[in-house]
Amino acid sequence: MEQDFLDWLLPRLPNDPRLEVGPGDDAAVLRPPAGRRTVVSVDMLSEGVDFRLGPECHPRQIGHKGLAVGLSDLAAMGARPEAAVVAVCLPRVGGGALARDIAAGVAALAATFDVAIAGGDTNAWDGALVVSVTVLGSVEPGHCWRRDGARPGDAIIATGRFGGSILGRHLDVQPRCREAAWIAARYPVHAAIDVSDGLSLDLARMMKASGTGALLDLAAVPIHPDAARLSLADGLGALDHALADGEDFELLLTLPSAAAAELLAARWPFPVALTRIGTVTAGQGLSTRAADGSEVPLAPRGFIHAFAD
């Protein structure tokens, strides 16, 4: 029952000074940080698309992933996480245990990133598991990272390595909130996006929004060992996986070339790699250099949410 779950959950949620009214009322009441904007994003995960319950996916990981993809959106805006609300549609059998595991996964990541769990909605139905997480963050007015601000000549910087997340990393998403906050405090980022559907696809989206193109340095694209492992299994190139696989949840940033050089030379306090993977151009779409030095177009590829009319 929903009430049994709430009786279990509510005493376990830590008090948070940002909450004037916490979970358990009709809505939560938050004290927004003075002088800052509110940043909001929602993500919905469903069984069979974003996770498959089974030996390789514990329900705690679904809670983790649900919050992590939202925090990744906040990171891509240069925003600081503040709070989250979580809604679930549970299968009727096993729903109680699932709900507690999901909540535990959410709560653990929320504690790591200092996110107040403000509320939620618990439902049951005859279908499969669906989880929706809405995150709230904050940012100084005019300081958020948009995806439409890239300028020709900007360097394109990527966090982390790409490809093969389906081998398990897609459940263990590590949002780059701290990395984003560190960069936002020091460097003039012009545009940013997080890679949810594929490096080349999301880069192409950022370029399209900015009215720019991108010249990618394919030799510089950081390939995750998982991409190489997957490549052995399916025969596709590891670079292809790095460019087209979804759910890396790394950040792509553009900033002036000189600032990017400073960033890459700085004392970067995080273990995740920072790599310059290309340059913003005055053109359209993505391109790369062929062996003879000429520029050739590169078709963006990635995960598409497909549905028919």
Add this chain to the structure above:
Amino acid sequence: MEQDFLDWLLPRLPNDPRLEVGPGDDAAVLRPPAGRRTVVSVDMLSEGVDFRLGPECHPRQIGHKGLAVGLSDLAAMGARPEAAVVAVCLPRVGGGALARDIAAGVAALAATFDVAIAGGDTNAWDGALVVSVTVLGSVEPGHCWRRDGARPGDAIIATGRFGGSILGRHLDVQPRCREAAWIAARYPVHAAIDVSDGLSLDLARMMKASGTGALLDLAAVPIHPDAARLSLADGLGALDHALADGEDFELLLTLPSAAAAELLAARWPFPVALTRIGTVTAGQGLSTRAADGSEVPLAPRGFIHAFAD
């Protein structure tokens, strides 16, 4: 495809001065109203539980209902609606048309209540339709209506009439935001809740949260004509439907008896009824008066989200 839907949707969404960054980026950026708290609530609706697609339910109504139940939560906090984000899991076939109809239903109600559509998430899967709406509102610090503030002696006031919403009203939810704002500006409301799961069940929840009981005047409970119609069909009493049916989305408020009398005598500018249906007591649970004048317990009944461990 998701992109086709976004290409259709984004140009149709009105600009809103509350949005520093609107839909289409990794997250939206809102300008929160100065000096106010942020109120947040999430609700998830699923096919077969909250609606059944078919001749009696147009997909536009699902969008309407999704936003309306969230706005009802804001009304129950005495909060002013500000913004909403909407996530959907669409069936793969027909998902595009569904998404556009749902968006149209959301947008129409958003325009009515001056809500900025800040963003969303569009997914497709092999399951049935799921819609999740997160609403953001605002309220003055310390002025929200909690459900735990009822005091013995308070009058219990209800908006509207109860029962039989399943005959169609449950899709045509009219959130009581304007009524709540009017009352909040004039009267000292101690506690409030909206009736989503049943008048007696939600009243019992508010009383439990407040550490109080309620003496209900059953003769005063406003019975909706739908409850009487349903009663003819199923043989249950109309009052039973009024007390136990879910999804009325009316408000229950407690306030000092004298203030309640003033409210009931005031020039109330809305067509919806306001009725005193009982009194908060120092006891526990719900009770009513038998014909001989003695107090007898009344078991709360309503809709329970049922799932097994």
